[in-house]
Amino acid sequence: MDIKLKDFEGPLDLLLHLVSKYEVDIYDVPIVEVIEQYLAYIATLQAMRLEVAGDYMVMASQLMLIKSRKLLPKVAETAVEEDDPELELLSQIEEYRRFKVLSDELAAQHDKRAVYYSKPKEELIVEDAILKQDKSVMDLFLAFSKVISAKQEEVKNSHTVIEKDDYRIEDMMALLNSRLESESSVVLTGVFAGCQNLQEAITLFLAALELIKRQQVSVEQEDNFGRIILRKGA
Structure with a gap:
């Protein structure tokens, strides 16, 4: 029996899906919870013997680094770190969100315009x-x-x-x-x-x-x- 699940377009798409569920600004989400959900998703794919793309695994390693830093006890801050991997990740998700919104708007305009032309028969793929x-x-x-x-x-x-x-x-x-x-x-x-x-x-x-x-x-x-x-x- 062949059961197929809808794939995300990439690791940032999966992270955006998880982040958007909190219905708050991206920079206010509980990042450790999001990371745990992402890692659980990857672990489940592996347990089901489903192939996991390399970019998902690279992102998983980056998230584990961020999580480890968040869980370590904080010492007195002497200087602000030049590179903040958590802030960089959230910026990437926010940028991806903006591009996805624009992509959805363009797709909607394309669909609206397409009704005025005859198109060849296409296979409909639904959930x-x-x-x-x-x-x-x-x-x-x-x-x-x-x-x-x-x-x-x-x-x-x-x-x-x-x-x-x-x-x-x-x-x-x-x-x-x-x-x-x-x-x-x-x-x-x-x-x-x-x-x-x-x-x-x-x-x-x-x-x-x-x-x-x-x-x-x-x-x-x-x-x-x-x-x-x-x-x-x-």
Whole structure:
């Protein structure tokens, strides 16, 4: 079963997505929280054996440096540093945001102008699922990143057990359907609570995506970074 997630256009696009959720000025966002969410997203891609582009990994190393500096105890400041990597990063995100706004405006003008001309038939590419309150499948994936990060830490701290890879997406779909038949809704974090290992959690997540694509399950998120709720039916 081939499940595809919408990719970001690059590491700055992912960071802008995370930063914009705080609905404050870019220079006022809690940068450590944003960095942790970015690193969790990259770790989840790796856990799912998905290829991670090199520029994402370069950005991850830069973010880890910024995070380490933010977490170190501050000593008496003797002089202002010439190069502030955090300020430089936020400036890059702000510059990227401006260019993206201009790009969106140009695309809108292009679409408006294009209605006056006959165009050849084009393949329409749409999102497999749209979450309520202007959410997207990527919001679901980012929420799953938090779950998988916690599960990785749990596995690392437990005894090493080699388990057979025999989880099937179809079985997990049936499991989710069964739970939603007996419960009006289930919380995403609660769904993964009983998973014994990463492979089971990943298979369960892919099953949830497939149910969303088939419109057998609807998804809600009450607020930014809030809990993800699954309900029966689209």
